[in-house]
Amino acid sequence: EDKVVQSPLSLVVHEGDTVTLNCSYEVTNFRSLLWYKQEKKAPTFLFMLTSSGIEKKSGRLSSILDKKELFSILNITATQTGDSAVYLCAVEGGGGSNYKLTFGKGTLLTVNP
Amino acid sequence: DARVTQTPRHKVTEMGQEVTMRCQPILGHNTVFWYRQTMMQGLELLAYFRNRAPLDDSGMPKDRFSAEMPDATLATLKIQPSEPRDSAVYFCASGSPRTGLMNTEAFFGQGTRLTVV
Numbered sequence: 001e002d003k004v005v006q007s008p009l010s011l012v013v014h015e016g017d018t019v020t021l022n023c024s025y026e027v028t029n030f031r032s033l034l035w036y037k038q039e040k041k042a043p044t045f046l047f048m049l050t051s052s053g054i055e056k057k058s059g060r061l062s063s064i065l066d067k068k069e070l071f072s073i074l075n076i077t078a079t080q081t082g083d084s085a086v087y088l089c090a091v092e093g094g095g096g097s098n099y100k101l102t103f104g105k106g107t108l109l110t111v112n113p
Numbered sequence: 114d115a116r117v118t119q120t121p122r123h124k125v126t127e128m129g130q131e132v133t134m135r136c137q138p139i140l141g142h143n144t145v146f147w148y149r150q151t152m153m154q155g156l157e158l159l160a161y162f163r164n165r166a167p168l169d170d171s172g173m174p175k176d177r178f179s180a181e182m183p184d185a186t187l188a189t190l191k192i193q194p195s196e197p198r199d200s201a202v203y204f205c206a207s208g209s210p211r212t213g214l215m216n217t218e219a220f221f222g223q224g225t226r227l228t229v230v
Binding site: 031032034035041042043044045072088090092098099100101102103104105106 | 114137146148155156158161168169204206209217218220221222223
């Protein structure tokens, strides 16, 4: 059974801090790893990573995938209160046409002013 | 602005009643997922379809849950009879492999918040 484990489960920081969120996984026939941000409503897509060592960046957010050690990290620099959200890691995997997205339980990030 | 549309947004029902949730995927997407989100379990995959064919519904309690995709613009999730433990937010997501790639990113609807009393 595919498994995605995120840590920490929750994190409280002050504005301006840098945070690192972790995601480890076990999946059959890995295809990609995705990061989502969930505020009050639906998860919104942040990154998709498919190859090791490729760092994806979007402003203050960046992410790296290590396919050998089966983990990814999401970094947020110079955090702002608007970064407060649940960050979800998902892995796409499976055999044949049966590939699916399996999510971790998320990391709740709270950024205080 | 393409989006996944779910109805209803909120539903309060009594135990034992039938609940039907609907999802309109983004036009052209060939994959539809149904997830249930609770504080304890996070996002759990209930079922998913590719090109309208059901691929995996092992995450669903089969005796009370059913998922169908009668056409490319509509996916449904039914619970009959509903129980208080079904209270959760139910998300539909759709996606399609990126051009030239096999990878799929899923776009989520706003969810249906179900409360069974």
